[in-house]
Amino acid sequence: MDLTRRFAIIxxxxxxxxxxxxxKQVKAALKRACIRAADLLRDASAxxxxxxxxxxxxxxxxxxxxxxxxxxxxxxxxxxxxxALMEGRGAFGSIGAVSGIKNPITAGRYxxxxxxxxxxxxxxxxxxxxxxxxxxxxFCSSQIPSQxxxxxxxxxxIESLISVRASEEWRYWTNRLTVAxxxxxxxxxxxxxxxxxxxxxxxxxxxxSGGLLLKYSGRVGEAAVYGAGCWAAxxxxxxxxxxxVSGTGEQIMRGxxxxxxxxxxxPSTTDDPIGGxxxxxxxxxxxxxxxxxxxxxxxxVGTIVLHFEDGESGLSARLLIAFTTPxxxxxxxxxxDLVPKASIHRQQSRPSDGRSPLYVSSKLLLSGHGHSx
Numbered sequence: 001m002d003l004t005r006r007f008a009i010i011x012x013x014x015x016x017x018x019x020x021x022x023x024k025q026v027k028a029a030l031k032r033a034c035i036r037a038a039d040l041l042r043d044a045s046a047x048x049x050x051x052x053x054x055x056x057x058x059x060x061x062x063x064x065x066x067x068x069x070x071x072x073x074x075x076x077x078x079x080x081x082x083x084a085l086m087e088g089r090g091a092f093g094s095i096g097a098v099s100g101i102k103n104p105i106t107a108g109r110y111x112x113x114x115x116x117x118x119x120x121x122x123x124x125x126x127x128x129x130x131x132x133x134x135x136x137x138x139f140c141s142s143q144i145p146s147q148x149x150x151x152x153x154x155x156x157x158i159e160s161l162i163s164v165r166a167s168e169e170w171r172y173w174t175n176r177l178t179v180a181x182x183x184x185x186x187x188x189x190x191x192x193x194x195x196x197x198x199x200x201x202x203x204x205x206x207x208x209s210g211g212l213l214l215k216y217s218g219r220v221g222e223a224a225v226y227g228a229g230c231w232a233a234x235x236x237x238x239x240x241x242x243x244x245v246s247g248t249g250e251q252i253m254r255g256x257x258x259x260x261x262x263x264x265x266x267p268s269t270t271d272d273p274i275g276g277x278x279x280x281x282x283x284x285x286x287x288x289x290x291x292x293x294x295x296x297x298x299x300x301v302g303t304i305v306l307h308f309e310d311g312e313s314g315l316s317a318r319l320l321i322a323f324t325t326p327x328x329x330x331x332x333x334x335x336x337d338l339v340p341k342a343s344i345h346r347q348q349s350r351p352s353d354g355r356s357p358l359y360v361s362s363k364l365l366l367s368g369h370g371h372s373x
Contacts, residue, residue: 005044006335007199008306008317008365009037011055013065013329014192015246015302018344022064027342029062030331033195034340038333041199048197049087049109049204053151055195056083056105056208063163067193068103070163071210074217079162082223083108083208084130088234088242091116096132096224097217101140102154105208110140110153130224169213192223194230194244196306198317198366201237203306205230205244205258212249221249227259228252239267239309247301247325254291255284261303265320273307274320274362281322285356299356302328306365314368321345324356334365 011033013026037055040046060068071079083104084094093112101107115127131139140153192209207230209223222228222245229252234240243258243265252258263269264276281301288299302323309316319332323345331342347357 005041005199006315006366007038007041007048007051007197008308008319008334009034009051009055009195009197009332010244010304010306010319010365011037011059011195011331012193012244012246012302012304013059013331015300015323015325015328017325018327018329023344025064026329026344027331029059029064030329030342031340032062033058034331034333034342037195037197038338038340047204048199048202049085051197051199052085052195052204052206053105053109055197056193056206057103057151059193059195060103060105060208063165065193066210067208068210070166072169072213072215073162073166074211074219075214076217077167078158078217079166079210080215080217080219081208081210082221082229083206084224084226084229085109085112085204085206086230086232086242087204088202088232088240092129092226094130094224094226094229095136096130096220098133098136100137100155100158102156103151105206106151106153107136107140108206109151129226132220132224133218192221192229192246194246194304196232196242196244196304198240198242198306198308201234201240201308201310201315203232203234203240203242203308205232205242207244207246209246222247222252222257223249225253227256229258231258231262233262233266235268237310241266241273241305241307243303243305245301245303246328247323248299250293251288251299252301254293255287255301257284257301257303260284261305265305265307267307267309273305273318274360277305277320277322278358278360281324281358281360285324285358300325304330308366311368315366316364316368317366319363319365320361322358322360324358328359332363332365336366
């Protein structure tokens with residue numbers, strides 16, 4: 001590892017309901033994603049955005065997570081994925097409802113990189129920020145990113161992304177839906193994986209998702225929507241913030257959660273990022289209850305946040321977590337602690353008034369003195 005590079009990496013495996021039987025598998029997957037991103041940063045030319053992409057590609061290849069291979073299936077029994085990346089200077093690219101791409105996050109990266117070369121587009125055409133469905137495959141096969149890509153977009157047979165577990169869950173819940181014999185809620189998988197990386201005082205974030213189980217074909221969730229699934233902001237190298245979000249996409253999109261969280265937690269906005277995060281989540285919950293479009297007891301959202309400042313005492317970075325779901329899977333690694341950590345955070349109780357519970361926590365990943373918590 002290049003010890004001159006200070007970095008912090010956070011990944012998540014979705015806010016949802018993680019059964020005890022899969023806990024070990026999910027935590028191992030998160031640790032592998034952390035290691036993959038950290039190993040990439042051995043290369044001095046690798047960027048925070050490269051490491052975000054690498055971490056999410058690793059999670060997209062894990063059957064136990066809802067992204068890429070093993071994604072939840074649509075009502076028609078197909079895999080349709082959403083993904084997005086954003087870097088602190090504002091570049092953004094996303095794809096939605098795409099089938100037949102092994103690692104959707106890399107397709108999102110192609111869209112992001114294409115957006116950097118506006119001067120080369122003939123007739124003044126504006127490059128896309130988001131592409132969906134078959135347009136994603138056509139675009140990725142015809143475009144060359146403005147810089148040599150770290151990874152290639154691999155197209156695969158659509159059925160190859162369907163895992164045994166996802167197929168079995170689809171058959172079970174499709175039967176339940178058909179005969180309408182149960183009032184159970186489909187909570188088999190946490191929605192969306194994501195990552196945030198800080199390296200060389202540059203920050204980036206990303207998300208990737210197979211979406212809700214039994215979703216309508218063509219549905220696009222928060223992972224593809226600007227301001228909803230991920231956000232990163234760093235006006236200069238002295239401070240910045242990024243967020244990667246998971247949960248029920250329709251709720252998250254209404255609240256533009258990723259952007260709202262970052263605006264509330266930004267070093268330029270507050271000296272109390274955990275207080276800012278708590279308040280924005282409370283406001284989001286109240287707003288969502290007010291729409292009457294959601295069950296007030298079933299508002300599902302979770303986010304990881306990386307907040308950094310580089311001042312007189314040196315570079316410091318803090319991980320913040322907030323979620324309303326039963327559980328949230330989170331992993332991290334940093335140059336101050338090269339041993340990856342992963343946890344399934346769980347709600348301990350539910351408010352007696354029936355409101356959605358709110359779990360908030362914070363952990364120092366990089367300190368100005370080179371020692372994390």
